[in-house]
Amino acid sequence: MDNEKTEVKKIKTQIIPAIHNTVSLQFYLRTEDGKPIANEEVVYNLLRETGEISNSYRQITNEEGKVHLTLNLKGDTIIQLLYEGSDKYEKAKVNTFRVRPSKEEKELKNGHPYQVRRREEAQKKKEEAKKEKEAAKLRKIEEFAEAQNQLQTVGDDNVAIELRNVSLSFKIGKDKIDNLKEYVIRTINRTKEKKTIFKATDNVSFKIYKGEKVGIIGFNGAGKSTLLKIISGVYTPDEGEVIVNGNIAPLLSLGAGFDKNYSGRENIFLNGAILGYNEKFLNEKYDEILEFSELGEFINLPVKNYSSGMLSKLGFSIATIVDPDILILDEVLGVGDITFREKSREKLQSLMASNTTVLLVSHSIREIRNICDKAIWIEKGRVRAVGEVDAICDEYEDEAQNVSKEKTKKLKPQRF
Amino acid sequence: MTLEILKKGTSENFLLKQIIKKNFTSKYKDSFIGVLWSFLNPLIEMALLTAIFSAVFARSIENFPVYFLTGRIVINFFNSGTKIAMRSIKANRSIFNKIFIPRYIFALGGICSEFLNFLMSVIVLIAIMILTQAPFYAMALFSVIPIAVLFLLITGIGLILAIVCTKFTDIEYLYKIFTSLLIYACAIFYPITSVPQPIRGYMELNPVYGIIAQFRSFVMEGQFPSASLMLTTFAISLVIFIIGVLVFRKYQDRITLEL
Structure with a gap:
C-alpha cells in the first residue's frame, strides 16, 4: 500500500x-x-x-x-x-x-494597482523630501541665530542700523470697538471679544553697516513694511532696541500732509517741515526743488488744481532733496510721466551713491539683485536668512515657486 | 517731550510754525472776508446777547458787553483749543502712519493757532472797551497769569482727549455736549452773584470759571482776585496738565499702531 x-x-x-x-x-x-x-x-x-x-x-x-x-x-x-x-x-x-x-x-x-503603487511611492518620496526641507530650514535658522550671536559680540562703530531682539505686536479683533458706547455696553454684557495678538515683528536682530545696500525680501504680510516703519521711527517696538546712526530719509510716502488749499510753494515748506527739514535748509534748496519738480509757474497755484502726476512730482522733489546717510525705500519709486520717471530713477541712483546706506523693500527680485549687495529675508515677522544678495535671492525664488504651488491657497494670518 | 521745539532753527520749531500757519490760514481760506471773521464772530455774538440779556441783568452787571466778551473769548479759546487738540492725531493719521514726527506737535500747533485767534479777539475786546468808555487799568497786564494757566489747562485736557478720541470716536460728540454745558456753568452771560452760595463754591472749583473770574477781575476791576481762587485754579490746572502729559506719553506709541 x-x-x-x-x-x-x-x-x-x-x-x-x-x-x-x-x-x-x-x-x-x-x-x-x-x-x-x-x-x-x-x-x-x-x-x-x-x-x-x-x-x-x-x-x-x-x-x-x-x-x-x-x-x-x-x-x-x-x-x-x-x-x-x-x-x-x-x-x-x-x-x-x-x-x-x-x-x-x-x-x-x-x-491599475501598479499605478497606485507608483503613486504611493511618489507621495512617500515627496513627504520625505518635505520633512528634510523643514529640517534644513530649522537648521538654517539655528545656524543663523548662532552666527548672529557671534556677530553681536564683535564690537565696531561702523554700524548704520542695528536691531536687537526687536518685537512688535498688533492687537487685532474681528470687530474693532472704536466708540465708547459699544465699549461700555460690551463690558457690561461681557461680550467683548478677546483680541488676538499678531506678532508683526518677532525677535528680529541684524546689523547693517555703513554704505551697505540691503534688500528686504519676503512674501506679502511677512512684516517688511512694519520693519521699515520701526527703523524709521514711526512705530516704537514693544521690546528690543533700534539703533540708528545718521540721518534717515524715509521715502515711504510722497507729499505727506499736503494742504490742498496751499500753493505748491507753501506746500514745499509744510511738507519739508513734516519731513524734518529746517527752515534754513529749505530756503537754500527751494530753487533746486522747484527746478527738479518741473512745475514752473504752477508752483504759485493751490495744489488742489494739480494733476496727480504733478503732485507726485512735487512730493518726490521735496523728499529727495536731502543727502541722507540712510535711505529707506518701499519699492523703487518711479513717478510722473516717462521723462520724469527716468529722471527720478536717476536721482535715486545718485542718492544711492557709494556712501549712502540703502534699505530697500521690493517684490522685484531683479531690482534687489541690481541695487543691493546684501539681502535679508523676512518670514512671518522673523529673519529667515541674511547674506549675500544672490544666494538669498536664489533661495527665495526657489521657495517662491514651491509656495505658489503648495501654499497659496492655504494662506492665512499667522497668529500667536 | 523735549524742549527742542522752543529752540529756534530746529526742524521741530519750524514744523510748529508751519502747523500754526496752516491752521490759521486754512480756517478762513474759503470764506470771502477771510480773517475778518475772527473779529466779526465775537462781535455779532456779543451784540446779540447784549440785546437779549442786558435788559435782564442790567442792574447787576455794570458793562454787559465787556462782561460778556471777557468771558466769551476765554471760553472760546478753551473750547476751540481743546477741540483742535482732540482731533489732532486722528486728523493727521496719514502723516503719523508714514513719517516719524513728535506726536504732540499737531496738538500743540493747533492750540497755538487758537491762541492767535484769542489774541485777535482781545483786539475786539479792547475796541469794545473804548467804545463803551470802560476804564483801563495797568493791573490788566497781569491777566497774562490766568491766560498762561489757561494755556496749561488746555494743553493738559487736549492731550488726554487726543488719545481718548483716537480710541473712541464718539468722545467727540460727547465732548461737544460738555462744552456747551460748560458755557452755562461758567457765568458767561449772567452775574455770578445770582448763583446761591453752596453751588457757587463748587463753581469756583471749575478751573475755566476760575480763569474767567481772574481775567475779569484784572481787566474790569483792576485788582488782584482772591489768592485762594488763583491758587486753586493754578493747582487744578497744573495737575490736569501733568496727567495729560503722562497719559499722552504712555499711550502715544500704542495709539500709532491703531491708526
Missing part, C-alpha cells in the same frame, strides 16, 4: 491579478512526479482579518487537475487553499493569499 499511496505534490497555484474587486484564482493539483489528479475536491476558505471563516467554496478538479474560481471580494480577505486528501492521496499543505482590494479602490477608482 505504501507504494501505491503516492505523495501529493505541493499544490501549484497561479494568481491572476485582480481587476476591480474580482480575483481569479487558478491552480493545478498534481502528484509529486507531475501527474494531474482529477476528480478530487478542493476547498477555498475565505477568511476575514480576524480569522473567522466568512465563506467557503468547494470545487472538483478537471482532467488536467485544474481548478478555477472567480471571486468578488470586498475588504481585506485572506484566501486559504486546501486539499483534504483521500484514500489514494495525501493531504496537501494549506496555501494562503491575502487580497486587499478595498484600499486601492478607495485611493484610485479605475486605477
Whole structure:
C-alpha cells in the first residue's frame, strides 16, 4: 500500500491579478512526479482579518487537475487553499493569499494597482523630501541665530542700523470697538471679544553697516513694511532696541500732509517741515526743488488744481532733496510721466551713491539683485536668512515657486 | 517731550510754525472776508446777547458787553483749543502712519493757532472797551497769569482727549455736549452773584470759571482776585496738565499702531 499511496505534490497555484474587486484564482493539483489528479475536491476558505471563516467554496478538479474560481471580494480577505486528501492521496499543505482590494479602490477608482503603487511611492518620496526641507530650514535658522550671536559680540562703530531682539505686536479683533458706547455696553454684557495678538515683528536682530545696500525680501504680510516703519521711527517696538546712526530719509510716502488749499510753494515748506527739514535748509534748496519738480509757474497755484502726476512730482522733489546717510525705500519709486520717471530713477541712483546706506523693500527680485549687495529675508515677522544678495535671492525664488504651488491657497494670518 | 521745539532753527520749531500757519490760514481760506471773521464772530455774538440779556441783568452787571466778551473769548479759546487738540492725531493719521514726527506737535500747533485767534479777539475786546468808555487799568497786564494757566489747562485736557478720541470716536460728540454745558456753568452771560452760595463754591472749583473770574477781575476791576481762587485754579490746572502729559506719553506709541 505504501507504494501505491503516492505523495501529493505541493499544490501549484497561479494568481491572476485582480481587476476591480474580482480575483481569479487558478491552480493545478498534481502528484509529486507531475501527474494531474482529477476528480478530487478542493476547498477555498475565505477568511476575514480576524480569522473567522466568512465563506467557503468547494470545487472538483478537471482532467488536467485544474481548478478555477472567480471571486468578488470586498475588504481585506485572506484566501486559504486546501486539499483534504483521500484514500489514494495525501493531504496537501494549506496555501494562503491575502487580497486587499478595498484600499486601492478607495485611493484610485479605475486605477491599475501598479499605478497606485507608483503613486504611493511618489507621495512617500515627496513627504520625505518635505520633512528634510523643514529640517534644513530649522537648521538654517539655528545656524543663523548662532552666527548672529557671534556677530553681536564683535564690537565696531561702523554700524548704520542695528536691531536687537526687536518685537512688535498688533492687537487685532474681528470687530474693532472704536466708540465708547459699544465699549461700555460690551463690558457690561461681557461680550467683548478677546483680541488676538499678531506678532508683526518677532525677535528680529541684524546689523547693517555703513554704505551697505540691503534688500528686504519676503512674501506679502511677512512684516517688511512694519520693519521699515520701526527703523524709521514711526512705530516704537514693544521690546528690543533700534539703533540708528545718521540721518534717515524715509521715502515711504510722497507729499505727506499736503494742504490742498496751499500753493505748491507753501506746500514745499509744510511738507519739508513734516519731513524734518529746517527752515534754513529749505530756503537754500527751494530753487533746486522747484527746478527738479518741473512745475514752473504752477508752483504759485493751490495744489488742489494739480494733476496727480504733478503732485507726485512735487512730493518726490521735496523728499529727495536731502543727502541722507540712510535711505529707506518701499519699492523703487518711479513717478510722473516717462521723462520724469527716468529722471527720478536717476536721482535715486545718485542718492544711492557709494556712501549712502540703502534699505530697500521690493517684490522685484531683479531690482534687489541690481541695487543691493546684501539681502535679508523676512518670514512671518522673523529673519529667515541674511547674506549675500544672490544666494538669498536664489533661495527665495526657489521657495517662491514651491509656495505658489503648495501654499497659496492655504494662506492665512499667522497668529500667536 | 523735549524742549527742542522752543529752540529756534530746529526742524521741530519750524514744523510748529508751519502747523500754526496752516491752521490759521486754512480756517478762513474759503470764506470771502477771510480773517475778518475772527473779529466779526465775537462781535455779532456779543451784540446779540447784549440785546437779549442786558435788559435782564442790567442792574447787576455794570458793562454787559465787556462782561460778556471777557468771558466769551476765554471760553472760546478753551473750547476751540481743546477741540483742535482732540482731533489732532486722528486728523493727521496719514502723516503719523508714514513719517516719524513728535506726536504732540499737531496738538500743540493747533492750540497755538487758537491762541492767535484769542489774541485777535482781545483786539475786539479792547475796541469794545473804548467804545463803551470802560476804564483801563495797568493791573490788566497781569491777566497774562490766568491766560498762561489757561494755556496749561488746555494743553493738559487736549492731550488726554487726543488719545481718548483716537480710541473712541464718539468722545467727540460727547465732548461737544460738555462744552456747551460748560458755557452755562461758567457765568458767561449772567452775574455770578445770582448763583446761591453752596453751588457757587463748587463753581469756583471749575478751573475755566476760575480763569474767567481772574481775567475779569484784572481787566474790569483792576485788582488782584482772591489768592485762594488763583491758587486753586493754578493747582487744578497744573495737575490736569501733568496727567495729560503722562497719559499722552504712555499711550502715544500704542495709539500709532491703531491708526
